[in-house]
Amino acid sequence: MNKKDLTQKEIEYKIQNYCSYQERCHSEVYNKLKEFKIEEQMINEILSNLITQNYLNESRFSKLFSKSKFNIKNWGRIRIKNELRKRNISSYNIKLGLEEINEFDYKKKLDQIFKKKLSTLVGVKNDLKKQKILNYLKHRGWENNLIYEKINKI
Structure with missing residues (x-):
């Protein structure tokens, strides 16, 4: 048919x-x-x-999208926000979605990702190591100030 x-x-x-x-x-x-x-x-x-009939619900979508991309794909708030904007989600629902991410869990996840990436860069010069970590975390949508806090400790 x-x-x-x-x-x-x-x-x-x-x-x-x-x-x-x-x-x-x-x-x-x-x-x-x-x-x-x-x-x-x-x-x-x-x-x-x-x-x-509640098959479509923008706030429910935004909340689930934010949680899953954070937990599964290790995305930061910036990437999640940009991806929701691409899908024409309202600012209000983007805010609701991002509020689903616990601040403690957010920093803990960043720490885990940072350590994991750092462990793959054994034998790399410090400047290059910092640059690679910066690019990796920025691509995943993590905030610059949080990234630099971590990088400056190397």
């Missing part, structure tokens, strides 16, 4: 399954609905139904 031949109910059912499988943001679901080549009005109706 072609995506174009589906009724609104069938599309809605498929999108409900899509949202049930993994937490999704509005823009991901919108893009998925665009693949069905349906009118904008139908897309908006389906999105509205998904929000009403």
Whole structure:
């Protein structure tokens, strides 16, 4: 069956399954609905139904996204914030998501990542070691002041 031949109910059912499988943001679901080549009005109706039925919830997405990227991918707040912005999440929900990260756990995670990266740089000159750690942690979205606190102790 072609995506174009589906009724609104069938599309809605498929999108409900899509949202049930993994937490999704509005823009991901919108893009998925665009693949069905349906009118904008139908897309908006389906999105509205998904929000009403609690399949789509921006604050829930933001909180889960922040927690998982911090815990699993070792991302810092800057990277998480930028990735949420890319997904058109509101500033309010970005703030809610970032509040899910405990300050103590945040610094503890930075310490773990720092030590792990430092252990891979045995035999490297100090200046190069500092530069590599700085680049590594900045790429992962950690704040400069926290990175420099760690680097200055080498």
